[in-house]
Amino acid sequence: DTEVTQTPKHLVMGMTNKKSLKCEQHMGHRAMYWYKQKAKKPPELMFVYSYEKLSINESVPSRFSPECPNSSLLNLHLHALQPEDSALYLCASSQEGPLGEAFFGQGTRLTVV
């Protein structure tokens, strides 16, 4: 099983809402990632979790809050977002270390109104 599952697939939220994106993998990977992708651009790294601990935070605004409850789950909590935060949010996982193949989920299409 090389699947990374993201829910929901689509999300529309107002600027005062609080919502969460969820990601799950059962490949035994200990590194999990959140990427943000705008239209016709490559994915940009937001956060990296390694062994359930946040190891990289690419200066992302605090209105995005990641959480890794266990080795299989990764959440992204959203609060007070702006319209420019509308994008495709991608979750990925890989084996620990630099040699691992990365597997991506199908993404959550987020629209902030």
Place this chain on the structure above:
Amino acid sequence: KQEVTQIPAALSVPEGENLVLNCSFTDSAIYNLQWFRQDPGKGLTSLLLIQSSQREQTSGRLNASLDKSSGRSTLYIAASQPGDSATYLCALNSNSGYALNFGKGTSLLVTP
């Protein structure tokens, strides 16, 4: 800072043609290189992973090569089909081992 360039940005070919997508990078100290496919509005599908010690990998009609010394990788697609139409992204793992450096992608259209 590692820079990844993909050429061409867009490519249109008739069905049945063989084609080559190019990826170049500025820092040869990489751990691995991965080719992905992305359909519009969808996630990334891993196609091939080449470790730094390898020269090429093959999967079906796809062949990816890696030349670290020249900072280049190519993705060869044989006998292209309309279903191959998508954006192809190359990405490198080259520093801490956690963050992929992506190129901007090549948008491929295979016409019937």
